[in-house]
Amino acid sequence: MEGFIQEMLQLYLIAMVGFAVRKTKILNEETNYVLTQLILYITLPALILFSLNITFSIDLLKDFLWLVLMSAYILLLSIFLAIWMRKRSQLSKDKKSVYEGLIIFGNQGYIGYAVIFSIFGEQGIVYLTMFNIVYFILIWTYGIYLFTRDTVAIEWKKIFLNPGVLSTTIGLIFFLLPISLPVMLANTLESVGKMTIPLSMILIGSLVANVTYKDIPFLLKNKYLWKSAIAKLLFIPLLLLPFAAFSIPFSLFAVAFLVAGMPSAPTMSLYAQKFGGDTLFASLGVLVSSLLCAFSIPLLYFILHLLY
Known part of the structure; x- marks a missing residue:
């Protein structure tokens, strides 16, 4: 626990740097877009490719199947929970889709990699990459469907050509075949990929810095922002606890549970802007959960500590 808290404090300090440089206008209003593009198209694919440049084994294949099963299970339950919470809400139509999306889809590609790498190192990144396969496909299909309610709006080509799915597919091919990347290329991917962690936390800090004083009353009064955050940060991961009854290695279950x-x-927020959802509601929902995760992630790890 002591080591975990130290790692989390380091991540939060990096996030504070992002907050400071955005508030002092060292970085401008385009910061979040630039950082998102940099992580999504360059550093994260490099990290995924490097992490999957490992020797194939039957044990790893079993781990892969467990992670895909847990991912599909938790996303399916999250969808049912989000539908139930949306129907019970009294939100306008442009907020209801956002509300569902905030509950179902987590920041697994940015802060998820930062947290898992800090705790489990490169092995954790391998597990998280496998765990994210179902997530990447779902956020590009069902995530868009939530806002459009129309499968025609889903750009199927982008599902398989987006950087997350593409780099994971290429990485899995290298993992399954008896070949490995050249040492120089692997080292380059490692150097670029590991930038994902600090850049992700700077992005989180910058997102938090975007909130203005006029937004605070709405943020504090809107109960649905807090409900979505509590469901996403605490209730949903607890739904994975039945898997603790199986003989799953600690690091394997911990990655799924924390992520x-x-x-x-x-x-x-991007989907809301593109497909006519309430952008402010989406941005504040992301903000609330990003702030509260500073408390919820240590709590989840403490629960893991008690279980194992």
Whole structure:
């Protein structure tokens, strides 16, 4: 626990740097877009490719199947929970889709990699990459469907050609085949990929810095922002506890458990802007969960500590 808290404090300090440089206008209003593009298209694919440049084994294949099963299970339950919470809400139509998305989709691609790498190192990144396969496909299909309610709006080509799915597919091919990347290329991917962790936390800090004083009353009064955050950060990961009854290695279950409790995905703000959802509601939902995760992630790890 002591080591975990130290690692988390380091991540939060990096996030504070992002907050400071955004508030002092060292970085401008385009910061979040630039950082998102840099992580999504360059550093994260490099990290995924490097992490999957490992020797194939039957044990790893079993781990892969467990992670895909847990991912599909938790996302399916999250969808049912989000539908139930949306129907019970009294939100307008442009907020209801956002509300569902905030509950279902977590920030697994940015802060998820930062947290898992800090705790489990490169082995954790391998597990998280496998765990994220179902997530990447779902956020590009069902995530868009939430806002459009129309499968025609889903750009199927982008599902398989987006950087997350593409780099994971290429990485899995290298993993399954008896070949490995050249040492120089692997070292380059490692250097570039590990930038994902600090850049992700700077992005989180910058997102938090975007809130203005006029937004605070709405943020504090809107109960649905807090409900979505509590569901995403605490209730959903607890739904994975039945898997603790199986003989799953600690690191394997811990990756799934912690990542299931990541804050809401910033992608929901982008979808809201593109497909006519309430952008402010989406941005504040991401903000609330991103702030609260500083308390919820240590709590989830403490629960893991008690279980194992």
